[in-house]
Amino acid sequence: MSEKRVLTRGTVVIDVDACKGCDLCIDACPPGVLTMTSHELNARGYAFPILSPGCTGCRICAQICPDFVFQVYKYDEPIELVVNE
Ligand code: SF4
Numbered sequence: 075m076s077e078k079r080v081l082t083r084g085t086v087v088i089d090v091d092a093c094k095g096c097d098l099c100i101d102a103c104p105p106g107v108l109t110m111t112s113h114e115l116n117a118r119g120y121a122f123p124i125l126s127p128g129c130t131g132c133r134i135c136a137q138i139c140p141d142f143v144f145q146v147y148k149y150d151e152p153i154e155l156v157v158n159e
Pocket residue numbers: 084085086102103104105106107108125128129130131132133134135136146
C-alpha cells in the first residue's frame with residue numbers, strides 16, 4: 075500500500091437520510107470525489123454519496139442535488155490529505 079497526498083480545498087456535510095439515491099451528484103462532481111455506498115443504505119433504504127479527499131469546494135453537488143443533501147464549506151487555505159492506495 076502506498077501513500078498519496080491529495081490537495082483538498084473544501085469539504086461537504088452530507089445529510090445522508092435526505093438522499094434518495096438518484097446518483098446525479100456522482101457524475102456532476104468535477105474531481106470525482108463522490109461515490110455511492112455499495113453496501114450501506116440510509117434510513118429510507120437508498121445508497122448515498124460518500125466523500126473522498128480532493129473536494130474543491132465548488133458547490134456543484136449542492137446545486138445539482140434535488141434534495142438539498144449537501145452543505146459545502148470551502149477552506150481558507152488548501153490542505154493536503156493523505157490517502158492510502
Ligand atoms: S463541492 Fe465540488 S468538489 Fe466538493 S464534493 Fe461537491 S461537487 Fe465535488
